[in-house]
Amino acid sequence: DPSLPRFRLADVRKHGAASAQPWVTYEDKVYDITEWVGAHPGGDVILRAAGGSIEPYWNIFSIHKAPHVREILDQYLIGYIDAADLLRREHEAIEDPFVADPERDARLVTHTSRPRNAEPPTDELTRAFHTPSSLFYVRNHMWVPVVGEGAEGDEHAVTVELPDGETRRYTLGELKARFPTHRITAALQCSGNRRSDMTRQATKTNGLQWGVGAISNAEWEGVRLADVLADAGLRVADAQAATAVAKPPPPPDDDDDDDAPPPPASSLHVQFSGLEAYGASIPLETALDPRGDVLLAFGMNGAPLPRDHGFPLRAIVPGHVAARSVKWLSKIAVADEESSSQWQRRDYKGFGPNEGASPDWDRAKAIQEMPVTSAITGVWVGRGADKAEPPATPPPPPAEASSPTGTNGRADAEPVTLEGYAYAGGGRAIARVDVSLDGGKSWDQAALVDDCAGGKCPGNRAWAWTRWRYSGQLPPAEAITTNTETDTNAGGKKACTTLVVKATDDAYNAQPETHASVYNVRGNLATAWHRVRLCRLS
Ligand code: MTE
Ligand code: MO
Known part of the structure; x- marks a missing residue:
């Protein structure tokens, strides 16, 4: 005009x-x-x-x-x-929105730096049960909001809004003073974890091409969201409606049938907003589950949250896709619909392999509880590989499935030690980890590391990851001749085999065999058997 x-x-x-x-x-x-x-x-x-x-x-x-x-x-x-x-x-240049982002550990493997997205190096991923905070994977959609440092964090306020529009404001200092503190050990996992596997083994996916490290495990400290909602005045009727899932409807001739029926459990949601405009929601039922351990967390591994992980306050929704654990939490609203954010409605959903490049976002359900998955994070080959402790210098990360590992020595009947993690959402424990050294033809079982023995893992359900370890003998070269290839660089022959891991949770959920069978264009929930190609000179 x-x-x-x-x-x-x-x-x-x-x-x-x-x-x-x-x-x-x-x-x-x-x-x-x-x-x-x-x-x-x-x-x-x-x-x-x-x-x-x-x-x-x-x-x-x-x-x-x-x-x-x-x-x-x-x-x-x-x-x-x-x-x-x-x-x-x-x-004309804009003020760099990332200028105040924190310094990061140089060991992190960076996928994008603005915003920062990074995962721990594979060979360090399961070294400790509690991922050191400096190595915990980072998934930021935007810049890291600046909130006053140290004790100033206690002045940060979160607004709680109830379905009737009433609001109540709490500073972090008040939350700490007025509500009991809870600690849980919980893994956080991005729905994009292992996406690069799906890309390699199926076809193109859109999103950050994470290796096996978009998952980490930490101890979180905070107050219970349910306690805060009750204090803010959430009506008991809402709470009952949200928890009475299995309750049959009242008989039709019930006396009080002119009362409005309580809303169904699935119709109320807790919407979280972060300071930098990220937002996501969980069903109210999840928030009020007395064993669900949903926290407003201010502590991580015994220290205040680091800035990258939500300082001074974040939601922790254990057992659920980490996208719901909103960082830099500024608002909590109980409402009759899911968060309207793109991250709730146009991201973090799964699709059938038939749905192709333009799936029906409205029809698909938002990912909440996570399925079972596992990965190999370390491989040691040769004499000494079965020692209790892995060697000081581990081999290259196995995520690059074609990278040769332990190329010294003869190819037959060599000892091999594998380690990794297994994790199931919903607080389901890992029941079993199956390992194959021959591409899935024969199987054995890994030893599960007893990191939670003696109540070392606070929390009502199994929210942590399970580390596992396996020592065995690689199949002799003759057994793997079908996999033998010519290594042009070495001028010799390489004997290759595929190491495989898959986990089963205590509801007997298991991982799909192939990525193709769970392919979706967003590469979400890439939970197929994890395969690592291992080649040795023969
Ligand atoms: N919260 C805010 N405010 N902003 C974000 O970008 N990313 C989400 C979630 N919460 C995000 C957020 C996603 S997708 C993931 S996987 C986790 O935070 C990552 O948490 P971490 O960086 O502490 O590992
Ligand atoms: Mo994520």
Whole structure:
């Protein structure tokens, strides 16, 4: 519309985040986003762009690069950038939203640095039962919000909103003072863990190509979400409706049948919002499960939460996909629908292998409890491999299935030691870990490491991962001739075999054999048998 006014960038800058009428630019257009701020799914994080261009943010959060988002923005068009400024603005830089991100441990394997996504190196992943906080995998969708350091964290407040719209605000200091503290040991796992396996063994998946390390295990300390909701005044009727799943409906001629029936259990949700606009939800039923151990956590491995992991306050929903354990928690709302965030509705779902590149997001259920999975994190070959302790210098990470390991020595009847983790969601314990050294033709069982012996793992259910260890003999070379390949580099022959692990939980859930059978375009829940190709010179 050429009749619309032209604005100088100096004018646009006056409409920054503090202004009553925030503006943004996109390409050569100027928009007044005052009306949009309240309706923006990511909350007022959009104000970061106010007074300047929204483009750099959309480059980071590429979900916006969709026609329907442009249509929303176009409703707010008020004019164009003055030609005198159009060229100059190409060089305009935004304040780097990641500038205040914390320093990270150099050993972490980084997939993206802005935002930061990183996993522990495979050979360190299961070295300790409690993953050191500095090595715990990091999954950030945006920058790390800045909250006052140390004790200032206690001034951080979280708002609790009930279905009737009532709100109650708690500072972290109040939460610590007023509610009993609970500790649990729980693994967190991203639904994208092992996605690169699915990509390799099935076909292309969209998302971060995690190895086996988008999972870590820690001790968490916090207050129970259920206690806080009760204190905030959540009505008992809501709570009953949420927990009385199996209760049969009252007989039709019941006396009080003119009372409105309580909402079904599945109809109420606890929506969590983080300071940087991330959000997700869990069913209220999950939050109120007296054995569910859902925490508002402020401690990790005996220290305050590190900034990357949600300082000063995060949700911990053990046994559930880590996407629900919202970091930098600022708001908790009990409502009659799931969080409207893209992470609840357009991400973290699973699909059938038939659904291809454009699955039906609305129809699929959000991932909550996690299925069973396992992985090999270390392989030692040769004499000494069966010693109780792994050698000081472990072989290269086995995630690269083709990387040769222990190429010294003869190929027949060599000792091999494997170690790794197994994990089942929903608090289900690991019942058994099966190992095959010949690609799944024959099986043996791994020893489960008794890390939780003597009550060392606080929590009502089995929320932690289970480390396992297995020592055996590699199949003699003759047995694996079908897998023998010519190694052109070494000029000799390589005897190769495929090491396999699969776990079974105490409900007898087991891992699928192939990724193809659970393929989905997002590469979520890549829980097929974990296979590591092992080659030796013969
Ligand atoms: N919470 C906020 N506020 N922002 C995020 O980006 N990422 C989620 C979840 N909570 C996220 C968040 C996802 S997808 C995962 S896997 C876990 O945090 C990762 O937690 P970690 O970084 O402590 O390992
Ligand atoms: Mo995740």
